[in-house]
Amino acid sequence: MTTRSHSPRDSRNPRDFNDPRNKPQDRSERPERSEWASRRSERPETTVRDRSERSERAPRPDWAPRGDRPRFERGPRDRFENGDRPRPPRGAGLLAELRELDRELVKMIARRSRMLTRLPNSGASDHERELRTSWEETASAVSRDPKLIRQLFALLQEVEVAPADMEQPSAFNLAPARKPLNVELPAPASDRLPRVHMALAASGASECTLRGVPLNGPVMECLKGLNQVGARLRWEEDGRILCQGGEPVSGYNKPILDRVVHVGDDPFNLYLILFLMVTRPARLKIIGESGLKFVDLAPMRHFLPLLGARLTSVVPGQEGLPARLESSAMLPSEVAVPAELASDAVEALLVATAGWEREVTVDLSDHPEGHNVVSKILPIFRELGIKAELSEGEDALSLRVTPGKATFTGSPLPGINVTAAAALLAMPAFVGGSVKLSGRWSASGDSRAENTVKSLFESLGLRLVVTEEGLSLAFGEGLAEGEELPSLNQVEDLTELPSSLLPLGFVLSVVPAVRAKGGVMPRLPESVDKVVVESFLNQLGLSREGDRLVPVAPSNTPWASPSFPWALALSLAAFLRPNIKLSNPGVVMNHLPAYWNIYNTLPTPSMVRKAPEEEAAPAASRPARRRVLASHTPESEMPDEIVYPDEE
Incomplete structure (x- = not known):
């Protein structure tokens, strides 16, 4: 047991209450008030402020209550002095944390994208399968929506981070001239009608020349996709597309097996290829750009079995491309179009019915855009000699199509977009x-x-x-x-x-x-x-x-x-x-x-890029500019006079 020792400078025991030094001081032993007053009176006179002087320096304003001292010396009064300072909005701290968390997520996604580029190309599908399996196991603990989990993984796989030394693309600033317009231009050409004409020509192996076609991305991808399934199409730089006949793409018994078809980035091209291929025995893989990797093909998967075909995703659980199509070419005579099917898919279905082996009745009564689609396709069928009968009622709409070869008279124009x-x-x-x-x-x-x-x-x-x-x-x-x-x-x-x-x-x-x-x-x-x-x-x-x-x-x-x-x-x-x-x-x-x-170029636009503006003064009136000519000729061999030609 240890005892506490005290310092020799303080010999008192703090627990000894009998020690007078531990007793509280008696009030009587303290100095009297008069002593404190006398001490205050001993202060220098300079420190004592006379009330009269203070009143002269700062007179009491009329609005101040009697007895209050004006506070001009301390500055303006704080309007939050009484405790009515506004509180920060509720959840402000939580929002700040969420914003910071979002910034961290972006950094982690960018880091993940860079690490993906370091994986070896060999066995890429195995790496992706392993990552997907691990992602689904981890993400299932925080979400019960398997579709959302798969979509998030597909989006993460598509993220591409530009290198730091590469110039980052900036957004396109839309600032048109706000002046009265004076526009006179040719109407923009359609890229949908030429694709319909190409599909009908390839379906029946018709020969024709399409003129004035805009050779943009959707048209070129559609042309190449049709050629990959047996069409004979060729384009010219002046906007002509030559349909050279050959064998029909649809409606015959020759199967098309183990082929890869690229359809680009437009959903209408994808639907055209799908419905043209269900008319023949086929087994092929369809791929496309990133835009079609996230298109919802679930309605198509539910609808194609009615046509004797099956569409499956190459990536398990992913809705879009790449996908595999298997077709038996056993087509029904009546088809009811569900309301969930996209309008582009309904239009492509009607185009493909021209290549079926039997008459077909397409019921569009339940589709919200059935009338719009029929108004586009029916005039084209009648112009090209394909028989089609429209039946309309109060709540009924159907189109009966008799398959046939499209007959082109002259060179069809693309029409207006x-x-x-x-x-x-x-x-x-x-x-x-x-x-x-x-x-x-x-x-x-x-x-x-x-x-x-x-x-x-x-x-x-x-x-x-x-x-x-x-x-x-x-x-x-x-x-x-x-x-x-x-x-x-x-x-x-x-x-x-x-x-x-x-x-x-x-x-x-x-x-x-x-x-x-x-x-x-x-x-x-x-x-x-x-x-x-x-x-x-x-x-x-x-x-x-x-x-x-x-x-x-x-x-x-x-x-x-x-x-x-x-x-x-x-x-x-x-x-x-x-x-x-x-x-x-x-x-x-x-x-x-x-x-x-x-x-x-509004308000008087042009469809071509403007040439660089010429200088106002003619070349002859401008002073000649000297051009310094770099030469390795020794100074001794230089000519006496140097002529400096005009700089262009």
Whole structure:
């Protein structure tokens, strides 16, 4: 046992209460108040402030209560002095942590992508299979949605990080000239009708020449895909496509086995190849670009067994490409199209029925866009000599097709791209002026689309004029400089618009809401992507609250368009709010290569790039410039006089 020792300087025991030093001091032993007062009076006179002097220096204001001292010496009074300081919004700390977590996730995803590039190419499929299995085992502990888990893994595999020394691509800044337009151009050519003509020519081995075809990405990928399954198609640089006959691609007994077909990045090309191949015994693998790796093919997988075919994914659990098709060529005589099937797939199905071995009745009563699809295909069938009978009722719609070889008379033209032409014609609604497009709308064979565009423009207060020479629309002509355009009519229902024209109708319908900073939210079809609509509105400085549009701070984040029509709609929205940024302008160039040339040269556009401007002064009037000539000639051999030619 140890005893606590005390310092020799303090010999008292702290536990000894009898020690007088441990007793509290008696109050009587303390100095009296008078002593403290005397000590205070001994202070220097300079430290004592006279009340009269203080009042002269800072008189009491009228608003101050009696007895309060003014506080001018300490500065303005803090308005939060009484404890009413506002508290930070609820969840602000949690949001900050989530933002930091998102930044860390992006860094980890980039690191994962770089590590994937270091894996050896040999055994790549084994590496991916092992990673997928490990991912599904780990992710299943936090999510019970196996479809979502597979989609996340597929997205992670597609991430590509640009090297640090590579120049990062910047977003495309949309800042069109906000002046009255004076546009006179040929109407943009369609890339859908030439692909339908190529498929029908290849299906029956017809010989023809298609003229004026835009040789863009979808057309070229469709041509190459048809050639991979037996077609004989050739293209020329002047926009001609030569269909050279040969053997029919569909409707005969020669099987096509163990072949790989590349369909590009357009879903319509994929559906064309699929429905053409179900007409013959086939076993092939279909691949495509990254855009088709995430397309939802589940409706196709459920529908193809009705046609005696089966579509399976190469990657287990992944909805899109690559996929394998197995077909028995045992086709039914009646087909009921489900409502879940994409409109592009329904159009490709009707095109492929021209190559079947028997008559077929396609029931479109349950499909929401059945009338739109039939209005496109039926005029083409009648023009090419393929028999088709339409049956319409109150709630019934069916098309009976008699297979046959397409007969081309002359050289068919591609017709007008309805979506692109409608976007160009709608430009005067934003800045005024006129747009004239030369070309026959009837050549497209889509009378329903023509009527839809005309009715949409009329409901907005725009008058579209259609003649044999072309299309024209004028709005707000003759206005003085600085005078505002007439307001557009409010459109509250867009549910009847086809998917290709819905983005255009949507951006036109919200023009009054943008200018008034609020308005009515138009009704949209149930099939539209709500996330795309909300992000599009944020680019315009609007947000949806129920059936109303309210103003918000516009988004400065570059927008990635999900499709060609939405990108055109965003380019029109930039008339209302300039400097909107589009991160993927190639989605427009893929279908319409000249569009950005037209857009950037408004109000008097051109479809070709501008040549470099020549200098104003002629070359003869400019002083001669000296050009220093590097030479290894010794100085002793140099000429006495050097002539410096004019620099080009």
